[in-house]
Amino acid sequence: MSTTAQGVGGVEMSNVTKRFVTPTGAAMTAIRDVNLVVEPGQFCAIVGPTGCGKSTTLTLAAGLEMPSAGTVKVSGQPVVGITRGASFVFQTDALLPWKPVEDNVALGPTFRGVRRREALTMARDWLKVVGLAGFEQHYPHQLSGGMRKRVSLAAALINEPNMLLMDEPFSALDVQTRAIMSNELLALWEKSRPSVMFVTHDLEEAIALADRVVVITAGPGTVKAVFDIDLPRPRGAVQDIRFAPRFLELYRQIWEALREEVEQAYSRTAIAASRQRANA
Amino acid sequence: MTMDIHAPSADVAASEDLAGDEATIAALARARTQRRRAWVLFAQIAIAVVGLGAWQLGTVIGLIDPFFFGSPLGIVVRLADWFANGTAYGSFWLQIWITLEESLLGFVAGVVSGIVMGVLLGEIPFLADTLGPYIKIINALPRIVLGSIFVMWLGLGLPSKVLLAAVLVFFVVFFNAFQGVRSVDRNLVANARILGASRLQVVQHVVFPSAMTWIIASLHVALGFSIIGAIVGEFLGAQNGLGLVIATAQNTFDANGVFGAMLVIGLLALGGEALMSVLENRLLAWRPKSSADGNIAGI
Numbered sequence: 001m002s003t004t005a006q007g008v009g010g011v012e013m014s015n016v017t018k019r020f021v022t023p024t025g026a027a028m029t030a031i032r033d034v035n036l037v038v039e040p041g042q043f044c045a046i047v048g049p050t051g052c053g054k055s056t057t058l059t060l061a062a063g064l065e066m067p068s069a070g071t072v073k074v075s076g077q078p079v080v081g082i083t084r085g086a087s088f089v090f091q092t093d094a095l096l097p098w099k100p101v102e103d104n105v106a107l108g109p110t111f112r113g114v115r116r117r118e119a120l121t122m123a124r125d126w127l128k129v130v131g132l133a134g135f136e137q138h139y140p141h142q143l144s145g146g147m148r149k150r151v152s153l154a155a156a157l158i159n160e161p162n163m164l165l166m167d168e169p170f171s172a173l174d175v176q177t178r179a180i181m182s183n184e185l186l187a188l189w190e191k192s193r194p195s196v197m198f199v200t201h202d203l204e205e206a207i208a209l210a211d212r213v214v215v216i217t218a219g220p221g222t223v224k225a226v227f228d229i230d231l232p233r234p235r236g237a238v239q240d241i242r243f244a245p246r247f248l249e250l251y252r253q254i255w256e257a258l259r260e261e262v263e264q265a266y267s268r269t270a271i272a273a274s275r276q277r278a279n280a
Numbered sequence: 281m282t283m284d285i286h287a288p289s290a291d292v293a294a295s296e297d298l299a300g301d302e303a304t305i306a307a308l309a310r311a312r313t314q315r316r317r318a319w320v321l322f323a324q325i326a327i328a329v330v331g332l333g334a335w336q337l338g339t340v341i342g343l344i345d346p347f348f349f350g351s352p353l354g355i356v357v358r359l360a361d362w363f364a365n366g367t368a369y370g371s372f373w374l375q376i377w378i379t380l381e382e383s384l385l386g387f388v389a390g391v392v393s394g395i396v397m398g399v400l401l402g403e404i405p406f407l408a409d410t411l412g413p414y415i416k417i418i419n420a421l422p423r424i425v426l427g428s429i430f431v432m433w434l435g436l437g438l439p440s441k442v443l444l445a446a447v448l449v450f451f452v453v454f455f456n457a458f459q460g461v462r463s464v465d466r467n468l469v470a471n472a473r474i475l476g477a478s479r480l481q482v483v484q485h486v487v488f489p490s491a492m493t494w495i496i497a498s499l500h501v502a503l504g505f506s507i508i509g510a511i512v513g514e515f516l517g518a519q520n521g522l523g524l525v526i527a528t529a530q531n532t533f534d535a536n537g538v539f540g541a542m543l544v545i546g547l548l549a550l551g552g553e554a555l556m557s558v559l560e561n562r563l564l565a566w567r568p569k570s571s572a573d574g575n576i577a578g579i
Contacts, residue, residue, distance in 0.1 A: 064470050064474070082473050082476075083474075084476075086474060087474065088470070088474045090470075094467045094471035096468060096485070098492075098566040099489075100566075107477075107485065108475040110485075111472070111476040111477040111481055141567075142568075
């Protein structure tokens with residue numbers, strides 16, 4: 001497996017631990033001994049309870065943070081700085097509110113030194129791809145949440161990434177918009193097939209989209225189990241696949257692994273809350 | 281069957297009714313807003329008329345001593361005299377221009393240096409940690425007293441006033457720029473870096489525009505400070521300017537003169553404020569129109 005992960009866009013994490021120092025000065029372990037392989041072109045979903053360090057794996061793959069121990073390799077190369085060829089989609093859209101939509105999408109090429117006129121042409125093409133032709137001059141705040149998410153997708157894909165990192169990208173959207181965006185993400189992904197690390201707390205979303213689902217334990221997180229999703233591709237509408245018998249079977253299996261962690265994480269927050277109440 | 285035939289036409293009628301209702305409601309709301317605006321304007325004018333009238337009346341019937349408190353008519357006469365015959369140190373227009381020039385130069389110098397230092401310290405934590413205590417010490421000083429030093433160093437001319445105005449402006453803008461840079465959304469910075477931005481590009485495309493909201497908020501206060509700096513500088517020693525006009529009027533117990541010059545300074549500040557609002561709307565055109573904007577009546 002590790003040999004295939006060395007291809008372009010493949011991710012390989014070996015025994016990765018990440019500790020942070022909190023503002024109060026205490027050390028905190030976000031993830032410990034994570035071993036994770038995402039093969040080139042694979043759609044990998046990462047699920048786990050709140051606060052288990054799911055997002056930390058993404059920031060490590062992006063090169064925004066360095067691991068405290070272990071190695072992170074992308075495309076077979078150890079990550080030493082910002083990973084080239086990666087794009088990130090955040091939970092809250094990271095659009096610049098003072099730039100019109102087309103300038104936001106053109107940021108990637110602009111940073112890479114493409115001339116403004118050319119970058120804007122590319123941006124308009126991408127806006128067409130995500131179905132936002134006619135909104136080039138709008139400011140982000142003039143768009144709906146779903147439309148802003150499309151802009152974020154266009155801004156991420158314009159750099160033609162070989163690795164797409166998504167941190168709960170659709171969790172702020174309403175259920176219907178979310179289903180639509182999931183379908184569109186799959187359609188876009190099928191076109192260029194970057195490898196994807198998709199963090200979510202929604203197991204249904206994870207199974208419907210991914211080739212592989214990684215379950216992370218309650219914090220400090222480590223990989224509890226890896227499930228390969230053998231649902232055929234193209235998957236079609238994510239709303240429909242949820243009723244497929246194989247989907248339900250997989251869901252039951254993975255939920256079995258996930259439930260324990262969710263319950264543990266919840267009981268921890270409940271204990272912390274009751275302690276706080278006792279102190280107060 | 282009859283239902284089927286009637287339903288569509290009923291729908292059309294209903295939607296026409298609905299459109300009519302909405303139009304009436306919009307028209308009513310517009311009329312209400314206009315009426316309210318007229319009343320506000322009327323009340324504003326009434327306050328000015330009653331206030332100035334009472335002042336004038338008070339001086340006429342001897343309730344208010346015009347020697348100490350001046351009178352509206354006296355102020356008008358004094359200003360007319362200044363504009364027509366000039367002051368002891370050249371035409372009145374020259375005094376206005378000098379003060380304006382000092383304020384503007386001080387404003388520009390203070391804003392530019394404030395932004396540069398604010399962005400630098402905001403971006404480089406080592407600099408901020410090292411220089412922080414010194415900046416706090418200087419900021420704790422009542423900076424007006426620096427004016428005396430500046431007059432000693434730079435003489436009675438323009439530079440000492442410009443420097444005082446610039447120092448006053450600098451701190452206001454600096455703290456806002458610094459805070460603005462510090463409060464930049466970390467996700468925006470991370471995203472720009474992943475998209476391939478260099479450190480300079482991050483500052484240019486993300487940090488600076490984001491801090492701009494904070495900086496612009498400080499410019500209104502900074503403008504007032506630049507005028508204060510110029511006037512106080514002129515109080516402390518000058519050959520020209522509105523501050524000198526006021527100081528002279530004070531020394532000759534000319535209350536009308538003090539009030540007159542004050543009025544002119546107030547008008548200058550108002551003009552500057554109006555220009556600033558235009559600039560603000562230009563630079564922050566991307567901001568969502570908030571519903572609160574309409575209700576604060578320029579305060």
